[in-house]
Amino acid sequence: MEYEKELQIREIQALMPSSEIISTSKDAVEIEVDEKEVSFAYELTFSAYYQTDESILPTRQALLEKDDTLKATKQHTRYSTHGIHEYKGKFNPQVVHCLMNIFGVKEGSYVLDPFDGSGTTLLECAHANVKAYGTDINPMACFIANTKVKALSINVKEAKAALDTILSAVESPVDVIGSDKRIEYLMSWIPLETLRLLETIRHIANNYDSALRDLLLLVASDLIRDYSLQEPSDLRIRRRISPFPELPFMDAFSENLCKYLRKIEEVQLLKMPLCCENHAILCDIKKDNPFGNLLFDVAITSPPYVTALPYIDTQRISLVWLGLCEPADIGKLEATLIGSREIIRVEKAKWLADLSANTYSLPSSIYEMIVDMNDSLCEQDGFRKKAVPALTYRYFAEMKDMFQNVHNLMKPGGKYALIVGHNRTTLGGKEFNIDTPMLLGDLAVSCGWKLEEIILLQTYKRYGLNSKNAINRESLIILER
Numbered sequence: 001m002e003y004e005k006e007l008q009i010r011e012i013q014a015l016m017p018s019s020e021i022i023s024t025s026k027d028a029v030e031i032e033v034d035e036k037e038v039s040f041a042y043e044l045t046f047s048a049y050y051q052t053d054e055s056i057l058p059t060r061q062a063l064l065e066k067d068d069t070l071k072a073t074k075q076h077t078r079y080s081t082h083g084i085h086e087y088k089g090k091f092n093p094q095v096v097h098c099l100m101n102i103f104g105v106k107e108g109s110y111v112l113d114p115f116d117g118s119g120t121t122l123l124e125c126a127h128a129n130v131k132a133y134g135t136d137i138n139p140m141a142c143f144i145a146n147t148k149v150k151a152l153s154i155n156v157k158e159a160k161a162a163l164d165t166i167l168s169a170v171e172s173p174v175d176v177i178g179s180d181k182r183i184e185y186l187m188s189w190i191p192l193e194t195l196r197l198l199e200t201i202r203h204i205a206n207n208y209d210s211a212l213r214d215l216l217l218l219v220a221s222d223l224i225r226d227y228s229l230q231e232p233s234d235l236r237i238r239r240r241i242s243p244f245p246e247l248p249f250m251d252a253f254s255e256n257l258c259k260y261l262r263k264i265e266e267v268q269l270l271k272m273p274l275c276c277e278n279h280a281i282l283c284d285i286k287k288d289n290p291f292g293n294l295l296f297d298v299a300i301t302s303p304p305y306v307t308a309l310p311y312i313d314t315q316r317i318s319l320v321w322l323g324l325c326e327p328a329d330i331g332k333l334e335a336t337l338i339g340s341r342e343i344i345r346v347e348k349a350k351w352l353a354d355l356s357a358n359t360y361s362l363p364s365s366i367y368e369m370i371v372d373m374n375d376s377l378c379e380q381d382g383f384r385k386k387a388v389p390a391l392t393y394r395y396f397a398e399m400k401d402m403f404q405n406v407h408n409l410m411k412p413g414g415k416y417a418l419i420v421g422h423n424r425t426t427l428g429g430k431e432f433n434i435d436t437p438m439l440l441g442d443l444a445v446s447c448g449w450k451l452e453e454i455i456l457l458q459t460y461k462r463y464g465l466n467s468k469n470a471i472n473r474e475s476l477i478i479l480e481r
Contacts, residue, residue, distance in 0.1 A: 003457045003476075007098045008046040014102045015040040045098040061097065063270055064127060080123065080267050081148040084215075084260050085222045087118035087141070088235065088314055091302035091419050095457075095476070096124040103298045103415045105130055107273075112296040114285040114406050115303045115338075119145025122278040126152060129273040133291065134280035137336055139324040140315045145280040147218045150211040153276040156265045159212055163257055166204045166216070170250055173200040182320055185327040189317050190228050194249050198224070198321060201253070219257045221318040223249060228317055235314050286338070286401040289409065296409055299416040303402075305436050306395045306423050307388065308339030338398045343387055351390040351397075360397040363442040369432070370396075376428035388425055392434075396443060403447040410481040416449065418477040419457065437475035449479040 008029065012021065018034035029047070041050035041059065048062040065076040077083075082093055105111060107129050113121035116134025118141060125132035126149050136142050173196035178184045186195055198220055205216040227249050231238040245252065267274075281290045312319070312334035319325040325333055335342040343351070354360060355374065358367050374389035406416065423434040441451045455476040 003455065004046050004094075006455070007095070007102070008044070011045060011098050011101045014104065015043055043101055045094050045101065060127075060272070061094070064267065066266055080127065080263060081151045081260065082120065082123060083263075084148055084151070085118065085144045085218050086225075087144060088311065089302065089304075089308075090118055091120055093120050093124050095419065096121050096300055097128070099300055099417050099476075100124065100128060100130070100298070103417075105298050109297040110294065112299040112406070112409060113280075113301045114299060114402060115301045116145050116280040117141050117302065119148050119280060120302075121300050122149050122280060126275045126278050127267075127272065129275045131275055132278045133296075134278075135283050135285045135288070135290070136280055137282070137284050137338075138311055138315075138333070139282055140319050140322075141311070142280040142282045143214070143322060143324060144218065147211075147214040149276055149278050151215045151260070151264055152267060152274050154211045154215060154264065156261050156268070158208075159215065159257070159261055162204070162208060162212060162216060163254060166201055167250065167254065169204050170197050170200050173197055174203055181327050182323065185320050186317070189230055190224070190321075194227050197249055197253075202321075215260075216257070217322060219260065220253055221322060222256065223252055224317050224321060225314075226252075230317060235310050237313055237316070284336075285405060286398055287405060289405070291409060294409075295411045295414075297411055297414055299406060299410065299414070301417070302419040303399070303440075304337065304339030304395075305421045306339060306392050306434055307341045307425075308337070310334065310341065311337060338402070339395050341384070341387075341391065343391055343394070348387055348390045351394045354397065355389060355393040360393075360400055361446075362393070362396050362400065363439075363446050365442045366396050366439050369434070369439070373425075373427050373432055376430045376432075378428040380429075381427060385425075385427055388427060396439070399440060400443055400447060403444050403449060407448050407481060412481055414481040415452075416444075416479040416481065418479070420475055420477060422473040422475070437477050441477055441479075444477070444479050449481065452478040452480055454478075 005024065009021065009024070012019065012029065012031060016031070016033060016037040019037055020032045022030040022032055033041070038052060042057070044050065044059050045061050047059050049056055049058050065079045077093055100111070105128070109130055111121065111125050111130055111132040113132065113134040116122065116136040119134060122132050122134050122145050134145055176183060176187065176192065176196050176199055178187050190198065201216060201220045205213045208216070225232045226245055229240045231240045231242060233242060283290050312330060316330050319330065320327055331342065334340055355370060370389050370392050373392065377386055377389070410416065418440065420437045420440055423436050425432050425434070437454050441454055445451050455478070457474045457476055
């Protein structure tokens with residue numbers, strides 16, 4: 001992709017500043033390398049190998065992606081433990097690693113991901129033996145992120161023995177009795193036979209240390225949507241209309257666990273120093289500081305956008321099964337996420353009043369757009385459409401709080417990279433193309449950040465609730481503290 005070539009050149013210039021780029025082509029970059037900088041080629045992200053007069057050597061990225069041909073014909077994004085659990089809105093791990101190199105991140109640096117999601121940044125930092133923390137208000141996100149990092153250090157032999165124990169135990173699965181709200185809720189969304197298997201896995205997993213226990217639970221959780229009464233293809237709460245998978249649940253669990261154990265073992269065989277202490281903290285980045293006096297060198301994230309994906313609805317059965325959320329609290333949790341579509345009538349009135357007065361002093365580029373959106377509403381717009389101006393004002397107000405808080409967590413000169421999707425909506429028959437990256441750039445500047453640049457990432461797709469709202473453009477915002 002074009003943007004990858006641009007990032008590749010920047011990465012080379014950052015890692016090997018004394019070297020001279022001689023030529024570039026679709027498949028290669030020829031450089032005259034300072035002898036002292038040759039070893040840094042090992043860190044390159046978008047290169048499968050580097051060739052000197054004496055040898056051809058793989059980059060660390062090629063080793064992680066297990067590209068035995070030493071030719072990157074297709075980019076892999078689910079190497080190592082990246083792919084263990086489905087999470088809508090993941091961003092590209094190669095871009096994270098490349099940005100770390102461009103920003104000069106190395107052992108001894110501290111990296112922050114304010115919207116940690118499924119832990120892409122934490123895991124890439126772990127591969128580079130760099131200390132990193134993430135924050136997220138979604139307990140499922142924190143669980144996925146922390147499990148994927150801890151899994152790098154598990155004893156694979158012990159994990160295989162645990163699988164044998166589970167496979168023996170499910171021959172006589174535990175009984176499930178609807179005696180509490182958790183079980184009652186799960187029984188309404190998971191076929192009883194499958195729920196008994198899940199509860200048996202949960203029972204056995206609790207006998208192991210936290211890293212292995214959570215890996216077993218996460219692999220099982222990743223199958224829940226496909227084997228539940230929830231329609232897997234719908235991100236919202238819909239009863240199933242598609243057929244169940246033909247592969248029995250336990251066969252799928254066994255296959256997936258073995259697949260991920262092979263990936264973990266491959267990483268461990270590389271004998272790279274790993275920072276498996278990286279972890280995500282459950283907190284609200286709009287206002288919380290769980291880090292004390294620690295200041296960060298770099299922040300890298302992919303934040304939600306206006307009327308974001310329904311993360312909680314998508315993961316609600318897993319949240320309840322894992323004990324991370326009470327059934328009655330699912331709606332409340334959804335409403336707390338930045339970019340949420342959920343808003344109650346009283347809150348909508350409050351945000352519309354804030355919009356009228358511009359209580360949060362949003363930049364004119366944002367404020368005038370939202371006023372135009374509100375003025376464009378008509379009777380034909382449904383209740384969700386009529387909530388969009390209030391939701392949009394709330395989104396940018398909360399992102400302003402985030403920018404101010406993260407600004408306080410960064411060292412002077414620290415870089416903040418955000419990969420952000422563009423968005424669009426139609427109100428009163430008028431289409432609004434929301435250039436979220438540009439607007440967030442304006443917002444960050446109003447909070448004291450310096451906007452260095454915005455780079456378009458051409459075809460790196462992110463999907464919204466349905467295909468007509470597909471996010472087919474994203475941009476990389478680079479800020480400096």
